[in-house]
Amino acid sequence: MSPAESRRPALARRLRALREEQWPELGITQAQIAHAIGGSRPLSISLISSWENAEKPIAPPVRRLDAYATLFATPRSVNGETVRVLPLDQLTDEERDRHDELLGELLSLRDGRDRAAEPVPDIWSFPENEDVTIVCAQLPTEYRQHLTYADPDSADFVSLYTYADPDALIELFGHIRSVNPQHQVSFHTTAELTPDDYTTHLVLLGGVDWNTVTRDVIERVDLPVEQVVRADEAPTSEPGGFRVRxxxxxxxFPPQLDSEGHLLEDVAHFYRGVSPFNRKRTVTVCNGMYGRGTLGAVRALTDVKFRDRNSGFVRDRFGGAKSFSIISRVQVVAGKGLTPDWTVADNRLHEWPEAA
Incomplete structure (x- = not known):
């Protein structure tokens, strides 16, 4: 019997104790738990019973344990006969701490190890002696032709002015360099890539409309997500989006714009998988329908206020999966894109592989 299997009877007893002893005066039933945990698709009472059966324990999926932790983090989950799981962003700081503590305990009982004591690995940390190449699109000619600094014939030429998504590039390049100080980390436009660059760890910024390498990679990997490019910049045009099969x-999943074409909410796509050009290296795509979506996909795992919790979500949700994908909202306030919190379910529009 594995260490995890030996601890699952304790998980079953703990789940039963939460229901019966957390708020004994409320008399929460398995039927109420089934409706609350299942949301719009209530679970069966027999399934809840199997999770509480210490004689023949069945371990719930991680996302169900997350729902348990949210439910029992606050008595506000119970209103009369109604038991519900509140959105994480509606929890107070104290309730959020209780959620995190309880989820760590339940995951420890499920997996046979103390998740709370484990450091959350930085997703941008790469094995030693393995180079990393960040790939940006080149800003199209029509956007560069009136910029003196983007003209190679000008004495004031600055190559970075020719890059699309420079804010995402600067954010990500600095973070990867700081996490991997001994590595060779470089960045190039798609036109500057050499054959050797393709076989490093690739990090692709921007979408299939301008970044041809993003298009080449997405066409070669098994991913049920495709980018529908924007028709043009006119406010009345179709905004495109990410289509999931x-x-x-x-x-x-489209971005949201007002009637005058101002961006209210962008859509970000983060993908990590095995490189189709070198199976011993990875490819990562940070993409958005607009630049603020691309930056949001980057900052989800670089922003000091969110990177640990988002990395923890990736660890708990996808485990050791070699490939995964998250489409998320990027709220835009006063013209600024905000870092998405992936632990808030409403921020996540789609996850792949689908949850069990």
């Missing part, structure tokens, strides 16, 4: 159909 599922169950024989598809769903489009």
């Amino acid at each position: 599922r169950d024989g159909g598809s769903e489009l």
Whole structure:
């Protein structure tokens, strides 16, 4: 019997104790838990019973334990006969701390190790002696032709003015260099890449409309997500979005703009997988429908206020998966894109692989 299996009876007893002993005066039933945890698709009472059965324990998926932790983090989850799981962003700081503590305990009982004591690995940390190449699109000619600093014939030429997504590039290059001080970390436009660059760890910034390497990679990997490019910059044009294929159909997640074309909410896509050009290296795509989405995909795992919790979410949600994808909202306030918090369910529009 593995260490995890030996501890699952304790998890079953703990789940039962939460229901019966956390707020004994409320008399919470398995049926109420089934409705609360299942949300719009209530679970069966027999499934809840199996999770509480210490004789033949069945371990709930991580996302169900997350729901348990949220529910029992606050008595506000119970209102009369109604038991519900509040959105994480509605919890107070004290309740959020209780959620994190309880989730760590339940995951420890499920997996046989103390998750809370484990350091959260930085997703931008790469093995020694493995180079990293960040790839940006070149700003199209029509956007550069009136910029003196983007003209190679000008004495004032600055090459960075020819790059698309320079804010995302600066943010990510600095972070990767700081996490991997002994590595060779370089950045190039798509036109500057050499054959050797393709076989390093690739980090691709921007979408398929301008970044041709992003397009080449997405076409070569098994991913149910495709980018629908914007028609043009006119406020009345279709804004495009990220289309997800599922169950024989598809769903489009577009950015949100007002009637005058001001961006209210962008959509970010983060993908990490095995490189199609070198199976011993990775490829990472940080993409958005607009620049603030691309920056949001980057800052989700570089912003000091969010990177640990988002990295923890990736660890707990995807485990050791070699490939995964998250599409998330990027709120825009006063023209600034805000870092997405992936632990807030409403911020996550789609996750792949699908949760069990």
